[in-house]
Amino acid sequence: MAEWLFEAGIGEARAALVSRGRIWKARIEVEASGPHEGMIARARLIERTGPRTGKVALPDRQGEALVEPLPPGITQRASLTIRIVREGIVERGRRRLPKAVPAEGAPRPGPTLRERIAATGIPVIDCHAHQPDAFEAAGWSEVLDEAITGDIAFPGGWLRMAVTPAMTLFDVDGAPPHGALSIAAAHAAAQAIERHGIGGSIGIDFPTLADKAERNAAAAALDAALPQPFERTAINGFGFLQVVRRRIRASLPEAILADPVGHAARAALRIAERVPPPVPDTHIVPEPVARWLARRPDLTDELTRRSGVAARFVAEEPR
Structure with a gap:
């Protein structure tokens, strides 16, 4: 049974659509990141x-x-x-x-992440820091690592994901036969697009395929795995296919890469919030994270409120 996990974290909200023990969609909404779609x-x-x-x-x-x-x-x-x-x-x-x-109508805010996942009709489980970490049990850190490194493994090969201003690119690599590899890669790319909430222009660079039948089979595999609506080209003779989806907000990789230090700082707050008693009052973090958090005392104050212990973040000693 599918269900959404939701965390009202410090500085950001998180959601993960989980089914069969794995994450199918991962979303992060940073506080004060601007007006939401639909406002x-x-x-x-x-x-x-x-x-x-x-x-x-x-x-x-x-x-x-x-x-x-x-x-x-x-x-x-x-x-x-x-x-x-x-x-x-x-x-x-x-x-x-x-x-x-x-537009017309009375002013209203756009729906929050919590409201958007509730509107899907799929059950929502609100997760709290004192509970077992359901996000990690489903592979949250692995999904974030995909977003940061761009490395996505699948049976028989792997994808290299790269975010550019023009489009998000997937490069397919793996052992022959290339026809079977490309079909598996099409399924993996479709799942990655959904998992990371990727919209706009998307390019998939398949290995050069032997004939039109193999190219059509790989394209059909993508059609079967990626939910509509989207438009795509055929796979050309060089193995390249382009997908265009509606782009409403930044994808998970785009959001993280836009502010990697802020992302690391909010992740450090999540870890600190989940430390079991006795809760330490000092947390050691990389120097850029310590500087970032020093500029956001409201977030440290929220950690103090939630944990009951006055918290401070100190830069780790240089090696």
Whole structure:
């Protein structure tokens, strides 16, 4: 039976769709990461960026968003109601603003991660630090390691996942016969795309296949394993196939790579929160993590509140 695991962690929420003892989808939502998809708000036009596009200021210091199409006749500094259709994404240190469209209706926030997984109709299990670690039992650290390193093993071969500003790429490697390898790789790539929440343009570089029948078989395997909606090309003579999916928010690899030190710091908070009594008051972490946490005393204060012990993070001694 499938079920969602959910953690309201310190600085981030986590969710994992688990079935048959493994994680099929892994999601992280960082606190104050910007407006969620589906938010409706009154915004103010601050700049025209094209004949039908513009930049708006969102209320309550939630930043800016790009709007397309602009309502006919709207003037600078005028107000309009918008709906967020794609959340902000950081690519190699460059932040892409959220995208929005004109909308109607009363202002409302977009659904949180907890609300989104509840809306799937699959049971949700709220996990707490004093309980056995259900996330780790299902392979949470292994999924995060996939997102960070890009190395994904499957029976008979492995995928090398690389995140670029243009697309997420999967390179297939393994032993012949290449026809069977490519079918297995197609299933593995489809599962990785779902597991890591990858949208936008996705490229899969299969080994060069002997004939059209083998290429069609690998493409059909991807169609069978990857849920709709998506569009794809055929596998060309060089073994390359492109998939395009709707992109609503950053994938798990994109979110981690956008702020690797912040990710490591929130992971350290998760570990510290789960330490059984007697709880230490000092936690040793890498120096960049210690500096990051020093700039976020609110997170350390939350750890203190949850654990009952005044916590501090100290940089490990250089070797």
